[in-house]
Amino acid sequence: MSHHDIEGPPCSHMEHMLHDAADGTGRGLRLWYALHHAARCGRCGRFLSRLRETLSAMRQAKPEPEADAMARLKAGRWRDEMSAEE
Amino acid sequence: MLPNVFRRQTPVHKPRFEDVVETELPVLYRTAKRLTMNDSEAEDLVGQTLYLAARAWPTFDGAYPRSWMIKILRNEHLGRRKKADNRPEVALDDVAEPSHDGYWQAIDWGIVGQEVVRALDFLPEDYRMAVALCDVEGLTRQEVADALGVPEGTVNSRLHRGRNLLRARLVALLGDAAPQGAHP
Ligand SMILES: [Zn+2]
Numbered sequence: 239m240s241h242h243d244i245e246g247p248p249c250s251h252m253e254h255m256l257h258d259a260a261d262g263t264g265r266g267l268r269l270w271y272a273l274h275h276a277a278r279c280g281r282c283g284r285f286l287s288r289l290r291e292t293l294s295a296m297r298q299a300k301p302e303p304e305a306d307a308m309a310r311l312k313a314g315r316w317r318d319e320m321s322a323e324e
Numbered sequence: 325m326l327p328n329v330f331r332r333q334t335p336v337h338k339p340r341f342e343d344v345v346e347t348e349l350p351v352l353y354r355t356a357k358r359l360t361m362n363d364s365e366a367e368d369l370v371g372q373t374l375y376l377a378a379r380a381w382p383t384f385d386g387a388y389p390r391s392w393m394i395k396i397l398r399n400e401h402l403g404r405r406k407k408a409d410n411r412p413e414v415a416l417d418d419v420a421e422p423s424h425d426g427y428w429q430a431i432d433w434g435i436v437g438q439e440v441v442r443a444l445d446f447l448p449e450d451y452r453m454a455v456a457l458c459d460v461e462g463l464t465r466q467e468v469a470d471a472l473g474v475p476e477g478t479v480n481s482r483l484h485r486g487r488n489l490l491r492a493r494l495v496a497l498l499g500d501a502a503p504q505g506a507h508p
Contacts, residue, residue: 257484261458263465289487292440292494296459299441303353307367311349316374320341320381 248285249275256282260289338386341378348390351461355394358456359401361445369404373397390463394471398453443493451486458483 248256255272258264264272276282352373356366373396377384384392441460444452450472457468458479465483469476 254480254484257487288491292487292491293459295440296444296455297462299438300460301354301438301441303350303357304363307353307363308349311353311367311370311374312345314371314374316345316371316378319375319378 245284246281248282249279252276252279252282253285256286256289260286261293338384339389341381344389344393345374348393351390352393352397354461355453355456356397356401358444358452359398359449369397369401372400376400388467388470391467391471394457394463395473398472439497440490440494443490443497446493447486447489451482451489454479454482455486455490459487 247253252272252275255264255268256276259269259272259276272286276286349370352370353366356369356373357363360366360369373393376396377393380396444456444460447455453472454468457463457471458465463471465476465479469479472479
């Protein structure tokens with residue numbers, strides 16, 4: 239298979255199933271079919287592996303909020319509301 | 325995934341509000357930043373969200389506090405924006421289909437990391453929130469549907485389209501790293 243063959247959008251009828259397979263929400267027969275198809279179709283196989291990489295990059299790149307802002311918010315005026323409840 | 329009507333019948337142990345704040349604060353802050361695109365506005369928005377949530381806490385059943393608080397945050401944000409009336413919503417139908425040029429190959433996956441999260445900021449808000457809440461924060465689609473007040477099917481389609489827009493954005497951002505002749 240040439241480089242050109244695997245670079246392009248996935249088969250349109252597979253796209254939703256591939257998204258679900260990539261993020262772990264796919265189940266049962268739909269998941270099996272998506273993986274089976276992706277193993278045999280260059281574009282869908284590439285789509286699935288790239289999407290998995292993107293999702294994994296997003297999970298790992300979750301920025302830690304600024305500590306000062308967190309401290310101010312933890313001590314914010316919501317605490318007055320809680321002590322008024324008690 | 326159980327529909328809401330069944331999920332809500334499960335009795336839950338209601339956590340302390342202070343503990344929920346401790347756990348959910350980073351998620352709320354990141355979500356606020358994605359909505360406002362601004363540090364001080366985000367902090368103010370989260371401060372007001374915590375205040376409103378603390379007031380409503382006695383009547384909240386304790387189930388899914390994350391999506392409950394994000395819903396409060398988003399409603400507050402929408403209310404503020406309506407008042408300011410300075411940022412018209414982009415109609416989702418007006419968002420152009422992402423280009424198929426250089427579909428994936430231009431991306432050098434070794435340098436992506438933070439670029440993916442930065443690229444998220446260029447997506448229209450509804451897509452940005454679906455992708456950020458599901459793919460960055462790890463909420464389930466049902467939790468996102470609860471938080472955004474839309475059906476789960478809407479979350480699915482925004483998520484899939486949002487990921488496609490994100491891919492196109494990454495290709496545009498990182499396309500310089502493309503091998504010669506990668507673009508048609
Ligand atoms: Zn295919």
